[in-house]
Amino acid sequence: MSDARKPSSSGAAPYDALLLLSFGGPEAPEDVVPFLENVTRGRGIPRERLKEVGRHYFLFGGVSPINEQNRELLAALRKDFAGHGLDLPVYWGNRNWAPYLVDTLREMAADGHRRIAVLATSAYAGYSGCRQYRENLADALAVLAEEGCPALTVDKLRHFYNHPGFVEPMIDATVAALNELPEAVRPGARLAFTTHSIPDAMAETSGAPDDPARGTPGGAYVAQHLEVARLIAAAVAERTGVADRPWELVFQSRSGAPHIPWLEPDICDHLEAQHADGAPAVVMVPIGFVSDHMEVKYDLDTEAVAKAAELGLPVARAATVGADPRFTAAVRELVLERAATERGEGVSRCALGALGPSHDVCAVACCPNPRAARPAAAER
Missing domain, CATH: 3.40.50.1400 (Rossmann fold)
Structure with a gap:
């Protein structure tokens, strides 16, 4: 950690909402193949092959646990924020299944939000764990712009693997x-x-x-x-x-x-x-x-x-982190840290180990798309 002071108690400004952004998953047997079609769109994978790929979902009744786990995390974040006096609404959107990212951003815009912090449920650097989320954000923002929605600014929170x-x-x-x-x-x-x-x-x-x-x-x-x-x-x-x-x-x-x-x-x-x-x-x-x-x-x-x-x-x-109170507290700290940075305040950046805290803003060439260059949000 640096010698700079901890995030101030002045709230999350300039952010007016947090988006929990996840992968998504099917919630019924009839969802499995359409979900996999979303995941593999553009790769030309036959529907019969997708049925074979989805066999492990059918072993669990066609239901992925991820959406229910995200509902638990969403509730835990809201409880943590409220318990610490952080007046910041938390929304949830998925890349590949309902609630879809574009629908959630549309709802956030309708609710009057314009500057949004984004927590992706992936802790590490990499194309599929970071840039692809940012590409999907760019795609959704482009759709909203075509619809005439007010402009939104989205900032992805830093990688939290060593928090x-x-x-x-x-x-x-x-x-x-x-x-x-x-x-x-x-x-x-x-x-x-x-x-x-x-x-x-x-x-x-x-x-x-x-x-x-x-x-x-x-x-x-x-x-x-x-x-x-x-x-x-x-x-x-x-x-x-x-x-x-x-x-x-x-x-x-x-x-x-x-x-x-x-x-x-x-x-x-x-x-x-x-x-x-x-x-x-x-x-x-x-x-x-x-x-x-x-x-x-x-x-x-x-x-x-x-x-x-x-x-x-x-x-x-071993169990995963899930909605552990220490993790929800870490998310709150990451929001306040980034908010303080955006306000130009000195702030400590909590990280364990030798690699130190990750960057806030991804470079344009960071984690390139292996198939074709595409626009991505939250980079410069």
């Missing part, structure tokens, strides 16, 4: 997961920090290559995850008294063409390797996800747990 309000709940969750294991295997249990796999090329261009002062110059996606894993592993070692517990960053939820290199190892391959290496148990820690949505419930709780059972390898899975 204590995100890291500390994950530390507690990892210790709790270790305690779920049989006592005999706890001391030797290893940690597998999991996140969404992305293409190698996308990982290599994540960050701000034209302006290192604004973030890690390329390779930010992996570097930021490794930093969070290191922070959690060190804290868990101190809490449990096991100083040399092995850990590794692993990946999950690959969805691309097999001939394109994606980040590895996959969690199931990792479990096989750990079993072969004599690991007595593994705790899976989903640091790449804010809530227990489908990538966690299916790829970890279903597929990875089944693989571990097949191997006879004890596993446990």
Whole structure:
């Protein structure tokens, strides 16, 4: 943290609303294929293939948990803001399912809001975790402009992967997961920090290559995850008294063409390797996800747990942050921090570890679109 003073109590000005911006998910079986069509629009994927891809949603009744989890986070943010005297309305919009982003921004404009802070439910740098959200914001703003809506200014809050309000709940969750294991295997249990796999090329261009002062110059996606894993592993070692517990960053939820290199190892391959290496148990820690949505419930709780059972390898899975009060407090702090910065006030920027707080405004060349250049909001 810097030596500058903490955010003042003068409120969130110039912001007059906060937008919780998330991915979205189906809420009924008939929603699954249309939802996947939204996610994959422009890629020419046949409908029959989408039905196959959506099979894991059908295992859960065609309902993704993400929307209900966002409703919980929305309610928790509103409660936290009210409890701390922050008069800032909070709205929720999704990129790929109702409530759609453009509809929510239209509602915000109708309610008189003009300067909006945006919290994306993705903690890290990268195209799919940052720039794609900003592209969708630009698309929605363009639609509203065509409709004659008043102009809106949207500012995406900085990456929060190393904010204590995100890291500390994950530390507690990892210790709790270790305690779920049989006592005999706890001391030797290893940690597998999991996140969404992305293409190698996308990982290599994540960050701000034209302006290192604004973030890690390329390779930010992996570097930021490794930093969070290191922070959690060190804290868990101190809490449990096991100083040399092995850990590794692993990946999950690959969805691309097999001939394109994606980040590895996959969690199931990792479990096989750990079993072969004599690991007595593994705790899976989903640091790449804010809530227990489908990538966690299916790829970890279903597929990875089944693989571990097949191997006879004890596993446990740490909970995600969700609506933990420390996380909602962190969001409030991020809003006040950014507001103070926009007012020209000196302000402390809370972050753990060596990488420091992320940049507020993305560079134009940050996390480029791998398919074609597109306008993105909140950059310069």
